[in-house]
Amino acid sequence: MLETLRKIVQEVNAAADLESVLDVIVRRVQRAIRTDVCSIYLLDRQRERYMLMATQGLNQKSVGRVSLSVDEGIVGLVGQRAEPINLEDAATHSAFTYLKGTGEKKFHAFLGVPIIHHRTLLGVLVVQQKLIRKFDESEEAFMVTMSAQLAGVIAHAEATGSILQISDHTKNEADRKFEGVSGCIGVAIGPAVVMTPLADxxxxxxxxxxxxxxxxxxxxxxxxxxxxxxxxxxxxxxxxxxxxxxxxxxxxxxxxxxxxxxxxxxxxxxxxxxxxxxxxxxxxxxxxxxxxxxxxxxxxxxxxxxxxxxxxxxxxxxxxxxxxEIVFPENTILVADELTPAMLGEVPTEKLVGLISVHGSGNSHAAILARSMGIPTLMGVVDLPYTRVEGLNVILDGYSGRAFINPSDDLIQCYQEVIREEDEVNAGLEGLKELPAETTDGYRMPLWVNTGLIADVARALDRGAEGIGLYRTEIPFMIRDFFPSEQDQMETYRKQLEAFAPRPVTMRTLDIGGDKPLSYFPIKEDNPFLGWRGIRVTLDHPEIFLVQIRAMLRAAEGLDNLRIMLPMVTSVREVDESKRLIAQAVEGLREEGHNITQPLIGVMIEVPAAVYQVRRFARRVDFISVGSNDLTQYLLAVDRNNPRVADLYVPYHPAVLKALQFIVLEAHKENVSVSICGEMAADPAGAILLMAMGYDVLSMNATNLPKVKFALRGISFERAKALLSEIIVIGDADKIQAALSSRLKEMGLGQLTQPTMPD
CATH class of the missing domain: 1.10.274.10 (PtsI, HPr-binding domain)
Structure with missing residues (x-):
């Protein structure tokens, strides 16, 4: 059976269109089970009917003509129950409905299996036989397996078919919608340009x-x-x-x-x-x-x-x-199978308005970089037949995580209104650059930025950033084909430190692994997020770690605004060993004649093990920083790069909020400052909660800094603490999100919440 299944899936994957896919399935399944009939009924959601779309054994003339309502017949019952129904004589069942013109009267045995893709019912796969008998367990198991295997292929074929109809102009099918995960909020409208890797x-x-x-x-x-x-x-x-x-x-x-x-x-x-x-x-x-x-x-x-x-x-x-040499059109929306940081630099910034990635999630490294650039981004659009959309007009909705291919004029007009409202809000925030993030009752909240590209620096300073809470040093490593030398690294780091001097710059040591691989230093693991990454890699390779630390220290010479942060720590041994190597680098450079000042050293709290050792870490370091993106991932056991579970990745989960509150309380017991540099700090509602918890610094992408500053200046510290007390006892993430949105509107900060999007 496994070999049969492999061949069917292989043949289906190669089929040119939906009609061919369905034809292959019914022919091959009928032959595999040796049954008289195999049919596929697909659910037409607009008409709320199951359409007979392919059959082997029934009257071929009934294909595309015969249909059932969603609550009609045994097919409808299979869909309602979302489970297989196996009957020895279907005609005796109370739900049986005879479909005229199909010739199914002579068939008795019936087995129907739902076709479900990402919780969405696509249709029903049916086999029938003249004999009065139940299909045996192995046959039912094969049908269930086949349905599960083919659901994604059918969904993709449906999508590809609709795109082909658009691109071939044989049918004006507008507003074709594809679901994904928001990588960066905002709306973009423009032509799609598909970028693919070489020799793929x-x-x-x-x-x-x-x-x-x-x-x-x-x-x-x-x-x-x-x-x-x-x-x-x-x-x-x-x-x-x-x-x-x-x-x-x-x-x-x-x-x-x-x-x-x-x-x-x-x-x-x-x-x-x-x-x-x-x-x-x-x-x-x-x-x-x-x-x-x-x-x-x-x-x-x-x-x-x-x-x-x-x-x-x-x-x-x-x-x-x-x-x-490629001439990119105005308002380019870049589409890729897998968006990479290198791709972001391929399109002229003034032409690029949006990014769509078939794979990856809203918290992948590429999405984080897109947020720092302020480009509306959609990730994990797994059903998008991206090779078919070149040149087609696209609406990218970064608020609800949707893309519309070939949008109608009415839909374009609706989204243009959203863009106009966004521009008005942003224009109202421009005057905040020189003003402090200070609440109405005088509480001062330092706002820093996360950077990775040199272009981030000008953007951050232009928005009034007071320091860098996270400089991702892996970016210069990722855009090269080999490890950068100490001199190369020093020159790169110096630009960041000089631009912000005397303001503090927090440089995270090389954090590779997980969703940040290096092509020239491959890390292949079954589960890279629970494997060799962050500080584990650099401590195993002190020659890489020491070169980087030396480059940082030399870059800070005469500026003295460097803070070094260690990622992914899980034990005090890692901290002690890292501090020893940093001390070795300091001493070595001093012996070489450099005037090196001992930098502040901190750790990132990103894993549950670190949460419960905060006080131990605090006794060894100068500051604590929380990486809320990874911490959320590990607390909820949700891979933040997996679009299948993206809806389970919720920053406002009660467990996440309790952990964040616990960290800051524990660190303050040792009189150590605590910052947070995850995406939660970039959300106005999240920033208010984090301020109320007692975080000393909020670090975020430069794009969102004005909105966060506006939110903090529009609320009193006492009101923020009252809001935290209300939110922290709610036991459901959706209710927390709804309560936060409601309270922001009550406080006159409704313009900072997600705008009302077209249905």
């Missing part, structure tokens, strides 16, 4: 060309280069290979001939596709055909074809315009 065939977007002759010529040049490349490799290996093995290279070259792959690709180009898209289509079809073969030798040829495809794509991409 699956990620090549569909794109039409006007100059077909030039595109064919481009492809032929790439083809010639691939031929030369294969011949060169064959010659270099000739002496080490047997004659039959050398013939493989001849086979490769023949596969590129005009009557083979090369000719098929050129035919697709002449039909209007750009070369890379034509290549993806042809290679994909051939890989699918070979992968489905029973013969192991022939099945392995799929790997050869993939290799050829990647080689051709590499040459096509090299011959095409470089990223720096």
């Amino acid at each position: 065939l699956d990620g090549v977007p569909d794109r039409k060309v006007d100059d077909i002759k030039a595109e064919v010529a481009t492809f032929k040049r790439a083809l010639a280069q691939v031929r030369r490349d294969i011949k060169r490799v064959g010659r270099s290996l000739a002496k080490r290979l047997r004659s039959e093995e050398r013939e493989l290279f001849d086979v490769y070259i023949r596969m590129l001939d005009d009557n083979a792959l090369g000719g098929e690709i050129i035919a697709r180009i002449k039909a209007g596709s750009w070369a890379q898209g034509a290549l993806k289509q042809v290679i994909g079809e051939h890989v699918q055909q070979f992968s489905m073969m029973d013969d192991p030798y022939l099945r392995e040829r799929a790997t050869d074809i993939k290799d050829l495809g990647r080689r051709m794509l590499t040459f096509l991409q090299e011959s095409g315009p470089s990223l720096s």
Whole structure:
């Protein structure tokens, strides 16, 4: 059964559209179970009816015509119960409804299984048989497994189908909506530009060309280069290979001939596709055909074809315009399978208005960087067929986590009004730069910023930041192909320290692992968030740690505004060992003649183990800083980069609020200051609660600093403490969020809450 399941899923994944997907499923499942009928009923939510969309065994003329209401028939019952229904004689069941014209009267045995994707009911998969009998347990188990495996494919095929209809202009299907997770609030409207990694065939977007002759010529040049490349490799290996093995290279070259792959690709180009898209289509079809073969030798040829495809794509991409030469349209919305920090620098800042990532979540590293740049961002839009949206108009709603493809004029008008309201609020905050974050009864709250890029500095100073609470030193490491030298690091750090001097700059030591890998220092683990990351990596590699510490200390020479922060600590041993290495670096530089001042040293509280050791840490360090993003992740056991559980990642969870309050109370018992640099501090409501808890510093992305300052200046410290007392006893995160929104509106701070979005 497993092999049968593998083949069905493989064939379904390669199907071109929804109709083909459903046809493959009903044919293959009918054959696998050896039943008389297999049918798929998909739920049409607008009409609230189940439509017969594919069948093997019933009357084919009824496909697309026969339907059931959501509470009609046994199919409707399967959907209502969201569980399988297995009957030996369906006609005797009270819910049975005969569907005229299908020819199902002669069938008795019935097994229906719901098709559910991310808690959303898509339809019902049904098998029927003439015999009066119950399907056995193995058959039912196979159907349940098949339904679970295919739900995502069907959802994706539905979405892809709607996008194809839009891009081909065969149907004016406007306002196609896709759900994701907000990475940065705000609204953006503009054309989609798809960015893909090099030599990634699956990620090549569909794109039409006007100059077909030039595109064919481009492809032929790439083809010639691939031929030369294969011949060169064959010659270099000739002496080490047997004659039959050398013939493989001849086979490769023949596969590129005009009557083979090369000719098929050129035919697709002449039909209007750009070369890379034509290549993806042809290679994909051939890989699918070979992968489905029973013969192991022939099945392995799929790997050869993939290799050829990647080689051709590499040459096509090299011959095409470089990223720096691409003309990006105004109001570009960048779309990627997986958004990376490097991609943010590829588009001119003045052209970029929004970011959409198919994978990742609202708290991934890329999303955090997007927030620091103030760009509305959507993450984890897993059902978006991103390769199909190139050039289509998009509305990105960073408040509700939705993207609309090909939006209607009415919807565009509604969202343009939201953008206008946003601009008005932001314009009203511009005068706050020189004013302190001081409550109406005189309580002063220092507001610092989180930075990672040199561009963040000007933005932060422009918004009145009083210091840097978190400088992510891993960013200079992530945008390189090798470890930066001590001198390179020193020059980078010096820019941050000089720009803010004499204001404090908190530099977190290298924090890689989890969602922050380095291409040249790969960390492969089954569960990287519970693995080798943060201080664990750098203490295992003191040569990396010491070079970085030396670079920080040298950068701060004569400025003396450096604070060093240790990430991901779980034990006092890690703190003691880190302090010893820092002392070693200080002493070494002094011996070399540098005038080095001992910096303040602090730790980040990010894991539950650290929460209950705050006082122990406080006795060893100069300051405590809370990383509320990771702390929330670990307290709730929710991977913040996993869009499947993104709705479970809630900063206002009662357990998170209690932990945050406990940390600041414990640290203050040792007279140590406590800051917080997670995204909760960037939310006006969160900032009010954190101030009331007693946090000494709030650090946030520069974009949100004016809103937080406005909120704190609009409330008294006593009122904030009263609000905290009210909120801290509520036992449900949604109720906490609703209460906070309600209280902000009562205090006249309603403009800082999420605007009312179009339905």
